[in-house]
Amino acid sequence: xxxxxxxxxxxxxxxxxxxxxxxxxxxxxxxxxxxxxxxxxxxxxxxxxxxxxxxxxxxxxxxxxxxxxxxxxxxxxxxxxxxxxxxxxxxxxxxxxxxxxxxxxxxxxxxxxxxxxxxxxxxxxxxxxxxxxxxxxxxxxxxxxxxxxxxxxxxxxxxxxxxxxxxxxxxxxxxxxxxxxxxxxxxxxxxxxxxxxxxxxxxxxxxxxxxxxxxxxxxxxxxxxxxxxxxxxxxxxxxxxxxxxxxxxxxxxxxxxxxxxxxxxxxxxxxxxxxxxxxxxxxxxxxxxxxxxxxxxxxxxxxxxxxxxxxxxxxxxxxxxxxxxxxxxx
Numbered sequence: 001x002x003x004x005x006x007x008x009x010x011x012x013x014x015x016x017x018x019x020x021x022x023x024x025x026x027x028x029x030x031x032x033x034x035x036x037x038x039x040x041x042x043x044x045x046x047x048x049x050x051x052x053x054x055x056x057x058x059x060x061x062x063x064x065x066x067x068x069x070x071x072x073x074x075x076x077x078x079x080x081x082x083x084x085x086x087x088x089x090x091x092x093x094x095x096x097x098x099x100x101x102x103x104x105x106x107x108x109x110x111x112x113x114x115x116x117x118x119x120x121x122x123x124x125x126x127x128x129x130x131x132x133x134x135x136x137x138x139x140x141x142x143x144x145x146x147x148x149x150x151x152x153x154x155x156x157x158x159x160x161x162x163x164x165x166x167x168x169x170x171x172x173x174x175x176x177x178x179x180x181x182x183x184x185x186x187x188x189x190x191x192x193x194x195x196x197x198x199x200x201x202x203x204x205x206x207x208x209x210x211x212x213x214x215x216x217x218x219x220x221x222x223x224x225x226x227x228x229x230x231x232x233x234x235x236x237x238x239x240x241x242x243x244x245x246x247x248x249x250x251x252x253x254x255x256x257x258x259x260x261x262x263x264x265x266x267x268x269x270x271x272x273x274x275x276x277x278x279x280x281x282x283x284x285x286x287x288x289x290x291x292x293x294x295x296x297x298x299x300x301x302x303x304x305x306x307x308x309x310x311x312x313x314x315x316x317x318x319x320x321x322x323x324x325x326x327x328x329x330x
Contacts (some may be wrong), residue, residue, distance in 0.1 A: 072104060
């Protein structure tokens with residue numbers, strides 16, 4: 001989706017907030033708690049116990065040092081999971097939390113210079129994970145040789161609902177393939193083309209769609225495939241992902257800039273000549289536009305009857321809960 005198509009007239013509105021006196025020193029980021037994001041999050045009552053068990057499990061498997069364990073504890077992915085799945089049972093919350101911790105372990109390897117300096121190894125690493133969700137045979141020694149891969153395999157084996165498992169696997173494949181594509185991402189000459197390409201691969205590389213599929217598993221949601229194939233449902237899920245991506249890029253821009261990471265929409269706006277405040281203002285506009293589209297997409301959903309509609313309402317609330325978790329977890 002190109003930006004120039006989303007604005008209607010091909011232009012962004014004037015600044016939503018005043019320009020700072022020195023954009024290199026001060027800028028106002030967008031309000032991340034507008035629209036449905038303004039409600040207070042619910043937190044799963046099993047958060048603490050499950051979080052401790054999950055942290056010890058992956059730290060032991062991956063052989064984390066005390067420093068690594070402190071980093072994992074500080075990240076507190078269990079809190080994200082507890083807000084995203086406030087009604088999940090301890091067992092299912094544990095599976096989801098293990099997946100979040102797996103993302104931490106997986107990203108740790110990629111962030112350790114693989115993407116920037118050892119691209120062949122990065123591709124091999126990603127392909128090894130792809131083999132797990134594609135049910136390619138892997139040896140029993142994975143736990144010692146590739147602990148992150150072993151963790152993913154155990155999570156994969158815990159997903160019992162065949163329909164949800166297939167959807168989750170598809171989203172994981174999309175995630176890994178988007179990561180591979182991102183290795184060679186470069187800004188285009190035109191701003192619109194740059195943002196369009198970025199939004200296209202970030203839709204999957206941010207790893208939010210697998211979390212949506214966990215809703216079916218953790219919240220006991222049963223929806224027929226035709227619901228997920230409806231254009232309004234596709235739009236709702238896309239918006240749910242993009243709102244989190246835009247929020248993440250605003251909050252993490254300075255840290256990622258210091259690390260030399262170009263995979264950030266604020267950085268891309270700056271690359272094309274905007275000031276820091278102008279970049280944040282444009283992101284704010286994109287977020288507000290998506291809030292409007294969120295409700296329009298829901299209004300366009302067909303009515304399937306009480307049973308399906310009730311399940312669908314729960315699923316859409318789940319997408320909101322995931323977005324709330326993303327905002328409050330920071």
